[in-house]
């Protein structure tokens with residue numbers, strides 16, 4: 001008898017192989033609304049050089065001396081008002097997990113594909129989930145930062161974090177990173193449907209619709225971040241799809257942080273000025289957020305609504321993000337299937 005030359009030696013470790021991973025990644029979320037959880041989360045977030053580009057010697061005294069002593073209480077209180085009490089977690093976490101579960105179901109025709117989810121800040125971490133996918137036999141992984149409009153502070157930092165993990169792996173999986181899909185027709189149609197569906201539940205019509213995107217400092221844009229242009233294009237395509245004029249539809253930027261100038265027009269100032277100038281009815285949506293979160297549920301649906309009413313406005317409505325809706329999942333599935341081409 002001759003030995004089989006292809007047989008593995010008896011002491012060879014078992015290696016799983018032949019699978020493709022899809023990792024959905026969103027921004028992150030604190031584990032709880034208490035001071036310690038909030039501080040841990042904000043510390044990880046605000047020490048990210050892609051988020052705060054100031055030099056360390058200028059930023060750290062402010063961060064550790066002031067921001068991390070005051071902001072955890074303030075933001076913790078805001079989180080409490082929008083916490084998903086059923087699951088004891090933020091909605092961003094609930095929706096991201098649901099998106100992952102639903103994506104797995106939608107890809108049932110691709111038995112070699114594994115779907116998982118992670119957060120850039122907090123848990124589950126990107127590194128842990130890449131390792132878990134690799135351990136399951138994923139030799140190729142699609143990294144999907146859940147941001148329709150690329151920005152260095154969001155998409156790039158997700159990719160950086162993933163490659164930080166890969167830098168420590170002896171046997172790396174092959175990687176694809178998903179680019180922006182700000183002008184994808186399925187995405188624009190899903191947004192338009194969500195606007196029309198939501199407005200059809202009201203007994204009034206808005207005089208103006210605001211598409212409010214998270215801002216970035218103006219200096220980042222001037223240094224070459226394309227985010228502003230992607231937001232403007234999404235806004236224009238959505239306005240055209242809805243058949244609205246430039247008077248009826250506006251792109252604005254929210255969530256300013258720190259003393260610098262950010263992208264304009266600012267959402268909070270616009271809402272206030274519209275109300276003061278006699279606009280009585282507005283609707284606001286957040287096309288840049290794949291899931292509702294603090295920035296949409298608290299800053300817009302609560303704070304902006306209050307400001308509008310306080311300044312003389314009468315009707316305000318917040319149009320929910322696509323979240324784990326059928327239309328929202330259609331968008332994510334389309335992007336994932338495109339990025340899997342040639343791999344499955």
Ligand SMILES: C=CC1=C(C)c2cc3[nH]c(cc4nc(cc5[nH]c(cc1n2)c(C)c5CCC(=O)O)C(CCC(=O)O)=C4C)c(C)c3C=C
Pocket residue numbers: 027028029030042045051052071075090092147151153154214215216217227255257288289293294295
């Ligand atoms: C300089 C600071 C920040 C930049 C730049 C920034 C860009 C940016 N952020 C999002 C999406 C989200 N941000 C969220 C919360 C949040 N953002 C910042 C600061 C910057 N973001 C802070 C400090 C916080 C925490 C809350 C607070 O302290 O005000 C969230 C919500 C997370 C949640 O758990 O609900 C999202 C989502 C984008 C898309 C973006 C640039 C394009």
Ligand SMILES: [Fe+2]
Pocket residue numbers: 214255
């Ligand atoms: Fe942010």
Ligand SMILES: [Fe+2]
Pocket residue numbers: 229
């Ligand atoms: Fe531009």
